[in-house]
Amino acid sequence: MSHPSDSTAPPFTSFSQQREAATLGMWGFLGMEVLFFGPMFLGYIVFRINFPDAFMTASRHTLILAGGVNTALLLISSFTMALAVRSANLLEDSAKVVRSLLVTLLLGGAFVGIKCFEYSHEIHEGLLPGASFHLDGADPQQAQMFFYLYFLMTGMHLLHVIIGLGLIAVFILRAKLTVRKERFSIAMEQLGLYWHFVDLVWVFLFPLIYLGGRAA
Amino acid sequence: MSISTPQAEMQPPLEGPDYLHEHSVRSWLLTTDHKRIGILYLVSITLFFLIGGVAVTMMRMELLTPQGDLFASSTYNKLFTMHGVIMVWFFLIPSVPSVLGNFLLPMMLGARDVAFPRLNLLSWYLFMAGAALALWAIIHGGVDTGWTFYTPYSSTYANGHVIAMVMGVFIAGFGSIITGLNFIVTTHKLRAPGLIWFRLPLFVWSLYATSIILVLATPVLAITLVLVALERAFGIGIFNPAIGGDPLLFQHLFWFYSHPAVYIMILPGMGVTSEIIACFARKQVFGYRIVAYASIAIAVLGFLVWGHHMFVSSQSIYAGMIFSLLSFLVSIPSAIKVFNWTATLYRGSIWFQTPLLYALGFLGLFTIGGLTGLFLAALAVDVHLTDTYFVVAHFHYIMVGGMVMAYLGGLHFWWPKITGKLYPEWPAKLSALFIFGGFNLTFFPQFILGYLGMPRRYHIYAPEFQTLNVLSSAGASILAVGYLLPLVYLLWSLRYGRDAGPNPWQATGLEWTTASPPPEENFTIAPVVTEDPYNYHPTEEAADA
Amino acid sequence: MTPVRHYALVCGALLVLLLLTVGAAYVNLGPFNVAAAMLISLMKAALILLFFMHVRQAGPVLRLFVFIGFFWLALLISLSLSDFLTRGVPDKSTADQRPSTSGETKPPAP
Known part of the structure; x- marks a missing residue:
């Protein structure tokens, strides 16, 4: 079943060793990512404590429908990614992997599109921090801090999504071309972990950014 | 001499070429061999050490007199920033982990290479790219913020190329993260058969602890520096008090990285010291397990104490008390290590070779550095000592007295393995003594200066401080000679040194079972570990046997 | 290997939780709005970690x-x-001794 060239990468001596090492390394990397996003969340918490009213008012100016749809898109894309990883692990026909990855790519692409629409809307409304920032009903300086954090955190997340989409595109090609299925499945598992992590960050961003002050 | 039992059988004599046989530039720049990458790091950080050294030489010359004779204040500010940034990020942090760690970790584990060899090479390129950017910033006018980049000065008011400088550190940071990840996975997954965790050399334990810090602390610095750069570029950010931001948030984030980073700059040195002391006292390390656990404890506790850098900022008194208390905790595992090394030396059959001289120097200087750290962790005392030369002396005792001594000790200890040549013993001993003496003459007066109230980072000072400053500068020149000597005789030994043989010290680690220099694949026969580490038998026992 | 059905169930649960968190945001719970949102986020995170990221089998x-x-x-x-x-929590012992007006008397520089 296994292709003759499908051998482990040095210095590993077995696929299981290589798989465990790669997964361990990926989780170490994701732990690093948690602490890369962490300071921005800390900043958000500190300024939400300092400026509670402005943050609630500013939060109401975000587009909750766009944010909600985007959350759903990411969650579903995580599902299709899980399917792609599953197919790769079963060493199935690469067409199945490619199909799941393509759907993931489309969903992720839609996320980026909607996010860009939101940005352009907010910039049009004068919510981009800077000299022209204005927002009625709240201390402009404090509301500006909310939108600074908003652009920063969603922007950093968007960067991760775009990197993920680039990787998915590469993996679609790889899935089509490769004969080294075992090695490919190890790599696919790490791609999956990365994509789910991007989803995970958004799961926390969504309520903090979009849901504040909706009940008032 | 005494007997020792290596952890595995000796390898057969090498018949093929060793790892250094290829000489083309391409074979170096595209290598994925951990040993060659270690040497790439060795050459690069030596260069940065010299650059950082030039900066501090100029500073010490300026400080000979109380007036500003050589430089304007702004130039002096740029000099100490350059010294700090280069020495911390481009010399000390990669020193032991990236040079000795890269070279030795896979060999100590009985592995062929690190887990991800290509990423390992990438980490060196990231390091060099970051360094190039930082050097670009220095050449094009420099940065005057100090290595701490405190906001809002760095983000709003400072002149110079702050953005390029912080991005340089940012990029180099990802190099360290990759190195850390690589070490962690390698230690978990590539140990030789029989090499259980409690048979690992203590150097491996300390590298593992260091890697935890590299992976978990560096990203916080990375994003914080991005925020500083954004704030500087666009004038908006969370650190600028003029628009509602909080500059102390920067200090929290910066020290969340930078305090643990101090342990990046000492833990690997502790590992080196454990290896050297065991070998040259011909004894097992006293309380091996406790020393191993202490490394992990230092790495973890090191994350809980950062607020002691902020006692006189507007941090709340309550937080100050918590951080002060937690800071005292770190002294426990550090003290355990010092006591255990001392106990290892006790009744050992001491063999006074150069590496041991360095290790003993480490022991003394680290103890002074650590104990003065306790003064600074005490809230009330720190109010008096903050931002004085006392702090400068304290952290140089740890980072230079401790880490650089250990780095040089390790370099001498493993030089025969790395190059296959023995260094000349007498100049080496002389350099160890020069460094120890020169170091104390340089930095001990600074404790007194700080206690008397001389602030750091000024080049014009009250005339009554001149005598101590002259002493300090005199010490620095001795120190400089001590640092230049190894550069000369180690290079000399490459050509004229005697052949070392696989195990010149009769040491026990797996790295000594293979040829010097080792073959590209480290071991021709996969080693099987049958022994605990440090199986040295002191002379009396050997005679009995 | 996890059956596809499991992944689909997890995905469905995640979408239900999404609706729930949006719904909860529009009900005025006072300070508990944040708590509810964070609790639901933690549940979503747990689902993603355990099932999609295979921590359950780890x-x-x-x-x-x-x-x-x-x-x-x-x-x-x-x-x-x-x-x-804990910033700005007044310390009684020193607060009483401080001059009440800040006009003329400046505290000594630290």
Whole structure:
């Protein structure tokens, strides 16, 4: 079943060793990512404590429908990614992997599109921090801090999504071309972990950014 | 001499070429061999050490007199920033982990290479790219913020190329993260058969602890520096008090990285010291397990104490008390290590070779550095000592007295393995003594200066401080000679040194079972570990046997 | 290998939780709005971690790796908040001795 060239990468001596090492390394990397996003969340918490009213008012100016749809898109894309990883692990026909990855790519692409629409809307409304920032009903300086954090955190997340989409595109090609299925499945598992992590960050961003002050 | 039992059988004599046989530039720049990458790091950080050294030489010359004779204040500010940034990020942090760690970790584990060899090479390129950017910033006018980049000065008011400088550190940071990840996975997954965790050399334990810090602390610095750069570029950010931001948030984030980073700059040195002391006292390390656990404890506790850098900022008194208390905790595992090394030396059959001289120097200087750290962790005392030369002396005792001594000790200890040549013993001993003496003459007066109230980072000072400053500068020149000597005789030994043989010290680690220099694949026969580490038998026992 | 049906169920649960968190945001619970939102986010995160990211099948070392990243973030946030939340709490013993007007008398420089 296994292709003759499908051998482990040095210095590993077995696929299981290589798989465990790669997964361990990926989780170490994701732990690093948690602490890369962490300071921005800390900043958000500190300024939400300092400026509670402005943050609630500013939060109401975000587009909750766009944010909600985007959350759903990411969650579903995580599902299709899980399917792609599953197919790769079963060493199935690469067409199945490619199909799941393509759907993931489309969903992720839609996320980026909607996010860009939101940005352009907010910039049009004068919510981009800077000299022209204005927002009625709240201390402009404090509301500006909310939108600074908003652009920063969603922007950093968007960067991760775009990197993920680039990787998915590469993996679609790889899935089509490769004969080294075992090695490919190890790599696919790490791609999956990365994509789910991007989803995970958004799961926390969504309520903090979009849901504040909706009940008032 | 005494007997020792290596952890595995000796390898057969090498018949093929060793790892250094290829000489083309391409074979170096595209290598994925951990040993060659270690040497790439060795050459690069030596260069940065010299650059950082030039900066501090100029500073010490300026400080000979109380007036500003050589430089304007702004130039002096740029000099100490350059010294700090280069020495911390481009010399000390990669020193032991990236040079000795890269070279030795896979060999100590009985592995062929690190887990991800290509990423390992990438980490060196990231390091060099970051360094190039930082050097670009220095050449094009420099940065005057100090290595701490405190906001809002760095983000709003400072002149110079702050953005390029912080991005340089940012990029180099990802190099360290990759190195850390690589070490962690390698230690978990590539140990030789029989090499259980409690048979690992203590150097491996300390590298593992260091890697935890590299992976978990560096990203916080990375994003914080991005925020500083954004704030500087666009004038908006969370650190600028003029628009509602909080500059102390920067200090929290910066020290969340930078305090643990101090342990990046000492833990690997502790590992080196454990290896050297065991070998040259011909004894097992006293309380091996406790020393191993202490490394992990230092790495973890090191994350809980950062607020002691902020006692006189507007941090709340309550937080100050918590951080002060937690800071005292770190002294426990550090003290355990010092006591255990001392106990290892006790009744050992001491063999006074150069590496041991360095290790003993480490022991003394680290103890002074650590104990003065306790003064600074005490809230009330720190109010008096903050931002004085006392702090400068304290952290140089740890980072230079401790880490650089250990780095040089390790370099001498493993030089025969790395190059296959023995260094000349007498100049080496002389350099160890020069460094120890020169170091104390340089930095001990600074404790007194700080206690008397001389602030750091000024080049014009009250005339009554001149005598101590002259002493300090005199010490620095001795120190400089001590640092230049190894550069000369180690290079000399490459050509004229005697052949070392696989195990010149009769040491026990797996790295000594293979040829010097080792073959590209480290071991021709996969080693099987049958022994605990440090199986040295002191002379009396050997005679009995 | 996890059956596709399991992944689909998890995905469905995630979408239900999404609707729930949006719904809860429009009900005025006072300070509990944030708590509810965070609780639901934690549940979503747990589903993603356990099923999509296969932590459920992971061995002890891998679980430790997963835990450590989040734990370290908790350290960063909680110890930082020990400063931010206790700032400006007046200290009675010194507050009484301080001059009540800030006009002429300046406190000595630190």
